[in-house]
Amino acid sequence: MNRKTLIATAVTAALAVPAYTQANDLNFDFYGSARIAVENVRPDNQDENDGGLDSYSGFRDAYSRIGFNADYPLAEGLTLIGQLELPIDIANKAVQDPWDQEQDVRVAQIGVQGDMGTLLYGQMWMPYYNAISFPVDMFSSYYSGFATFTTFREKDSISYYSPDMNGLSFAFAWSEENGLNGDDRVQLTGSYAFGDTIVSVGMDDFRGDDNTTLAGISIAHTMGDLYLGAKYERFYSDADSGYGEDGDTAMNVYAGYTMGQNTFKVMVAEVKEFGETVVHLGYDYQFNNDLKFFAEYYREQTTAAITDKREGRGVFPAEAKGGQVFTAGMRYDF
Template sequence: MPVKHNNALIAGTAVLALAAPMAANADDINFDFYGSARVHAESVQPDDTSALDSYTGVRDAYSRIGFNADYALSENVELFGQLELPLDLANKAVQDPWDQDLDIRVGQIGLRGDFGTFAYGQMWMPYYNAIAYPVDMFSTYYSGFATFTSFRLGDTIAYYSPSFGGFSVAAAWSDSNGADGDDRYQLTASYSFGDTTLAAGLDDWGGDSNSRIWGVSLMHTIGDLYIGAKYEVHDSDIDSGYGADGDSAVNLYAGYTLGKNTFKLMLANVDNYGEGIVHLGVDHQLNDQLKLFAEYYYEEETAAITEKRGGLNETAWAASGGQVLAAGVRYDF
């Protein structure tokens, strides 16, 4: 789905809103600069090589650089901002490796306190955080495709409540980022108890087909074992194809940490976007900053496989899915 990115407005708002208190008293504003370089080599084998030849190459896995800033307006209210740029190291460009028209990952400004958190700009969305994130745990470019929702959207206002006995809610309105240019609305509710979190959410796209997604998720930890699961279903007036009424995405993820190694497995079925999916991986944490990873990814129908170093616009829809072997490195700073 096309997404509107008013990047100049988002970045300008964040900078100007933080500049005022910084100019008043620079000693009271806190900056945290960060970055993450993530690159892997890959061997891609499409099922239909008449549509796309097999290839080997290097791909970026969502590198980024940015900063967080915060300023105390009072004892209980804090102004915060974040600006994060994508770095497509394989293509030597400031762009997201999937949406290669996107040159800002996050650009938001907001207030937080005992009342919760309000934010405006381009940000991670509440529905993704509650429903899709619990199974989005892999290290390569191929992480996160087995969902119907969008990760980040611009021109968005979001609210996250504080936790009341483990229960919390979140909501968002996103200008013109729905179907057919409609506004987009999201609402989620989560409940955490012990080592378990349950969540439910709605992602309302609107549009001529009255499209929306309903989702539920589970996160549970047992010692070194983490289990994540989600179920999403389309509710729309569409009879067939992507977004058809009743189409579902079902994911089951398990990760087990043994020393410096984390072993990962996800099985999923996403109607009209990958169909049957198998994702295997292992991470090796050399130190606090440096990680090595290797993964195997298989999709029954095309969702993630693209031309070499390509993104959304180069997705090989006619390749009928395929498999990927990848190995890479991640350095956080």
């Protein structure tokens, strides 16, 4: 489905809401989020003759999006659900993800939800990210979420989330040709919630020529206004170099403290082959329910998130060798 078809589908659905809701109990919830920031990027290696990248200042989208959720009751305890969400790159005035600029859809999924859990098909957030990476992915800028080995969303996927069973839950996903070397990808997670703490374990099987599997564990704990999160990931594979090398690890520790409308954030991570030592500091000011202002400092030892001005994945010089970013912006939800 191309970009124009997706937009036309969303517009048609919007116009059809009143009639459908009245006749068939089909409910739509439309939403959007505009997120834009100004940034100053200072790579460690600024020698273009050595493959470096110049310092620059400019605007950067922070994952703006627009979409809708829909639900329709099929029977008692069973509901048909769907979601379509498009990325809006405000800085580049385009329908695209600011990081993966070839992606013009964030979420496009349909499924059923009931007493036995939730079954989904399409392009979706993956269970491993939700259980293992999300507990430390709490920042507001473009630079949030890079300190992990897994992917956020994948197309051509089927996932199942179990209901809560006295604090215990699990999830499974199969993703066609989204592993390594064109193989299918399989994920499995389990979580246990007790009091204000959630502990999760997960497996992300990339398969491929090197039989690559990522295993992870995370913990999230809330103490009043203080939130603490941590995760540990490790690759098991036949590879002895590059991405997915056997024994490579990613470790993150995050803390966030909310005081009234103010939230202070700090994360320290060590991600082999992708950023190495990462320090991320942030401040959010929640002006009202819809509007938030943020300011952040991001520092990576080797190149992971830092890229050229308003560009994304795959365009940064391999020898940029990390650097630091100062960024400040706003988020408006509607």
